Amino acid sequence: MSKFLFINLTSTDDDSYTIGPLTLLTSLKSAGHDCDFYDNIIHSNTRLGSALYFEDNLDKDLELHELPDNLQNIFADIAKVITPETKMIGFCVLFSNFHAAMFFSKALKALYPNVLNIFGGPLFFFPEHFGLNNMEKRPYIDSYVKGKAEETVQEIFKADFDFTNLKNLKGLCFRDNTDSWHIDATINQFTEFTPISYENSANVGYVNTSFSVGCPYKCTFCTQDDYYKDYILAPVEKCMEILTPLKNKFVYVTDALINANHIWLKNLCQKMIDDELNIKWGSWFRVAGQLKNKDYLELLYDSGCRKINFGFESASGPVLKHMMKYSNEQGIYQIFNNIRQLIKEGKPMQVGINVLIGYPNETEEDFLKTCKFILFNQDIINFVNSCNLVSIAPHGRLHKILQKNNEINLIDGENWATAQSNPAIRFKRLEHLQALLKKIKLESSSYHTAEKLRNSPPETWATFTPTPPELLIPANETKGLDFIAS
Template sequence: MQVLLINPPLSTACPTGGVYPMGMGYIGAMLKKAQCGVDVFDIRLNKYDKLFVADFLKKNQGKYGLFGISGMVTAYNYGKWVSQEIKKYNPGAVIVAGGSICTAGELLLRNSEIDIICIGEGEKVIVDIVEAIRFNKDFITIPNILIKRDGDITYTKKETPIDINSVPFPAWELFDMGQYTNTPYIVPVDTPSITMITERGCPFECSFCYRNFGRKLRHRDTKSVIEEIKTVIDRFGIGHIDFLDEIFNVNPKQVIDLCENIIREDIKVTWRCIGRTDFVDRDVLQLMYEAGCRWIGYGIESGSQKMLDRMNKRQKIGDIENSIKLSREAGMIVTGTFIIGMPEETEETIQESRDFLRRNKIFNIPFFPVPYPGTILYDECKEKGIIGNDESYVASLEKDATELIINLTEIPDSRLIELRNSLSDEFKEFIPSMKLAMKEDKAILKNVLNRVTSKIKEITAKRT
């Protein structure tokens, strides 16, 4: 069976981006293991317009029996359009959607040509779908999916999350990896870089966040991670890794084991991770630095304790500030995400965030909150009537979160935008501390400053 995996743009409003679709690499590896022919059509990377995409599907009419579409919920409109184009030229093909776009799964099934929605991880599901097509089995027997049945939406039985150690390395050979490794994900480094994971899952319940991999933490074997690091260094000359674990430092023993193995194997690579400040330990941070960690990002979200509690962050301002201090003492550059405009946000709480940023000199571009389907915040907004028609609302989620999509505060729209933009402007004030933190690496410093300047110009241009 021939399968086409499609990586759509983030949305019809944001068509570009060169980030390696790691999840698609895992799906591709599982399909190859199941003896399928697999091609990847990366619309997002190549900036293909709709005319090109439609022409590609027409030229390849009848070639593929299974199409996989993966993406964020911001690609909802694009997913609807591309599924219609697929069926136009391949009416007998099966279309399955995966990724966080599936938080709007019922809407997609009712309003698009997509046949199957994957709930959660797709590595096992995609193989089950292939087997069902090959042997003419009913899709209803496949766990963890949504399907259309007699005009209704049917949820099949749930199964426990997969053993992530059973999943092979991503099928890098399906991609022109040079186009991805030479495009830094977050950290502006002068060396080929790649994304990787060491675990899946997050046990916390922040109100604005959707947990695609569930709450149960599952770790990869350290030996497997080390082998993957060595492989990408040998194959692609990788010098930097962005670990995309939701909370890299949640299990200190796991972190220590990985770092000790990197040091023991004398692996020369820098890396970045995302952590929670309440799992920070001075000795572990120092070990991480010795193993190559140069950047660490924390989901800080607010400098107001009131707002942290409102978000169900389960963190204290004092602990966050201490963790930032310890991380910097270990030699790391600290970044943080911030959200401005959650329910009950006021000008006073925004000022608390401003004061926090000034005290701690965190490099950030604050975002507005977006109640995405599948989050506590979305359910709250539905209950209060803030979100009305689901389809209309989800179809509106194409903007970048630096733009105001929905105002959840009592602050007027124009004033809230002004406050958020003024926080972004203060980003410039932290460049001197960035210079100090990076004084030993002039190449990284140059790239960071260029990116900061570029982003500031972009923000300014949007307002003029």
Template sequence: MKVLLINPAHKGYYFRLGAIYPPLGLMYISSVLKRANHPVTLIDMNVQPFDWQKFDYSDFDVVGISVDTPRFPLAKQIALRAKNHGVITVLGGPHATAEYESILKEGICDYVVLGEGERTFLQLIESLERGEPHPQIGGLAYLSEGEVFARPPEFVQSLDELPFPDRENVKLYKTKFCGQPATSMITSRGCPFDCEFCSASQFMGRRIRERSVENVLEELELIKKMDYGSVIFFDDNFTLNAKKTIELCEGMLKRNLNFRWWAFARADELLNREDLLEAMSKSGCKMLFIGFESAEDKVLKEYKKGLSSSIAFEVIKLLKKYKIDVFASFVIGALSDTKESIMKTVQLAKKLKASIVQFSILTPYPGTRLYERLKSKILSKNFSLYDGTHLVFEHPNFSPSELKKLFVKAYYCVYTSPRMIFTRGIPFLLKLLKNRGKDESYDLRFGET
């Protein structure tokens, strides 16, 4: 069957500030389908012109659309348009997995793929070819005679069995890191932690499934041949298995894979692991994304983060020793947050002297425990606002506009520091202010109303 895969455009702050990466999920599905001799076209609307309103979807048998929460409104319109052309439509991704019942009952699509999509999507295509409209497939949901039928997702246990992501169109991406063309990849799936605001453990499972080091190195060699000089590892927790991470770093050195790379890590996994940090640094690690989240331990406890804020400076000091920069992430707007606790978090962000600082507003994404806890307090179901820059639930201490002002002030406070202003501050703040809503104006002095 002829398949069209679509990655809807993202218009949120972080994407408008340049955070655009290839859609690995769809790229894996594309490779699996092509290996089974199904013709596939993959469109990423973030980097490719695609007029979804005028496009003739009837040229395809099946249209598959990947969707997270802020992109759901656009994904819904595309799906309905495809259905109107008589094409079988399939939604997948974190939001579709969490909200599959309402999506199917609303008639937005024909099928929803739950969780990981490679095997389920392929099995669905093969069943449709055999004329089976209601296949009994793990990880598939559909509506029949007004009733939703769904089987729980089945995780791919041996990731080495999957072909490498389809990188046919990755040259369209202009992402750079350390001045080098960059692309993304993963070495594992799953997250054993269960942070209140994160859906990773629900979507990918809490058991870590790892690719073999040899398999990862083979993909890195392929990427090198494509003239990439940088890699971004999008594992939810790249350093969880320190022994394997060290083995991978050593393999990169032996094969002269001279990448500059960054990854995601937890602060507590880096303490007392100088062997790990030394191996990472030697193999080209230049930055780690670390979620410090808050300066208040009561907030970290609320988030179920399993960390103490007291380790932040120790971790930063250790990383600087090995010349690894830090991308520090913080989440403001916890139920226990006050203006004073947010100011304390902002001051921590300044004092850490991280290379990049990111603030997000606490957002109850469907599929998280936070969403279930706050269902009765949700202020808006306009999912385009669920981008980490808007307050979408009734907060005990802030109105949406009050927290939005604190959010912008937090960025201003950090990026106008003498250390940041001439390196990252001016370009970043110009983009941030340019992308604010037309009706938004702020007094950017912290401590002022």
């Protein structure tokens, strides 16, 4: 039976949320260590529900029967994989699941007081940036790792989960048996990245893999480079070593971006074609000028690419330019039209997009451009992976950019306002976009962390004056979108 149990709590079935714990699990198993994995969607087919629920109830002592049915189901399934041999539970923490992870760790510590827990993931590379510098005050927290965790957890295994001689282990922070904390300030950054793959336990024909860590781009709203200071991409030859045994399976590459290095991607695709792997695959893509070349898309298809998830965000050039993303509006339409042409030629690809609502310089006209784009391309957009409100990390890159010219009033990550965007506007636009997606029957996932703000008195919401007239919906811009205007 497993001594170590990874628990991944996620609000979405997006594969990129499982990459951290599953790659760590695979590397530990390959080193001969005994561990297991639980994911609420993969193993229980159950969503977490409201993020606000976990935040509001974290400090309450609730009995299991008082929890919502979905959480009772998750706890019941976790209980099936915790055994007398279980020594430690590990949580991979992202910004979106922080309160859920704390809620479950507290409840599990009450049920299994002798089982240690450890926390890691992107949020713990620089915990103080995310207000996590009070972890030591949470009695249900035993330890956490700053940075990558492979070597750290392997050393914990070697010590048989006894922290006595691990005080000098880099990146490990833990509570000892005298209730004192040992904090190591080291942040273990990746210096190299070895490709890795793992099968989806719910579908053995579906395999996840990863070829890189980090991202070379600096999109203003993204905190990726807060965690990973360098972009490290594995050589094509190493990637082929992973792919070759996966013939005839579907492979999802969970990297932040598969097309960050276009020459590398072309070489990988050509090698997959030359070696006749017959693999179908998908990944996250950046909307980029190279995709205006239909031959490039055909190369992707011929190598087996059948699923493209775009970090799309917006169809407005001014908004995308401020985000530091590809901002040619005509070019974006051309890219999607190229995919449409491939589909007409009998070369189908599934397309998913992310949408960000209420970016600091997004006017109503900009928002309507995004709505019109989705409406126009509904024939080839299969799903909206995420439909989220923009959250701004205090003192993060975007906050500093806006703060420099006194362009923002920021109370916290969700409660902020600029001349073009404030909480009331963002909530209304979210409703409008959800109405559009429902009308055109487009599957979508909406997750944001502003529920608490939305339920608070509007007079507590951030404002910024003056409000420019262009925030009003121009009458000539609502053609085909009348239901939004109403």
